[in-house]
Amino acid sequence: MHCLRCNRELVTGQKSVALYMFAQTVGIKPRQKSMAHRISFCPQCSVSLAMGPPPEGALNMAAWDMIRDLVASDPALNRAAWESMGGVSGLLPATGTDGGPRSAQPGGYFEF
Numbered sequence: 001m002h003c004l005r006c007n008r009e010l011v012t013g014q015k016s017v018a019l020y021m022f023a024q025t026v027g028i029k030p031r032q033k034s035m036a037h038r039i040s041f042c043p044q045c046s047v048s049l050a051m052g053p054p055p056e057g058a059l060n061m062a063a064w065d066m067i068r069d070l071v072a073s074d075p076a077l078n079r080a081a082w083e084s085m086g087g088v089s090g091l092l093p094a095t096g097t098d099g100g101p102r103s104a105q106p107g108g109y110f111e112f
């Protein structure tokens with residue numbers, strides 16, 4: 001599985017958001033059901049999408065609403081996004097956190 005937005009590989013057990021989609025006929029006999037498709041987003045893309053502007057297209061809009069619902073209802077998904085961001089920033093040099101001079105970080109905080 002790959003994140004639909006950033007194409008990052010999502011291994012089994014990794015935190016992600018899965019969207020399942022299938023089509024089904026209504027009021028038509030015999031009732032037909034399409035194969036179910038699974039679309040995955042990594043936590044960062046989920047949060048980023050939810051915070052971003054509404055996408056174009058009715059289907060995208062429906063998916064956006066669902067992701068926003070998840071992001072808004074519990075902070076766990078936000079935490080997962082921050083955890084994976086921490087994993088990335090952990091690869092950067094630890095300036096200021098290794099007991100060295102802090103002059104390299106005048107602000108002392110991150111700005112987004």
Ligand SMILES: [Zn+2]
Pocket residue numbers: 003004005006007008041042043044045046
């Ligand atoms: Zn992603």
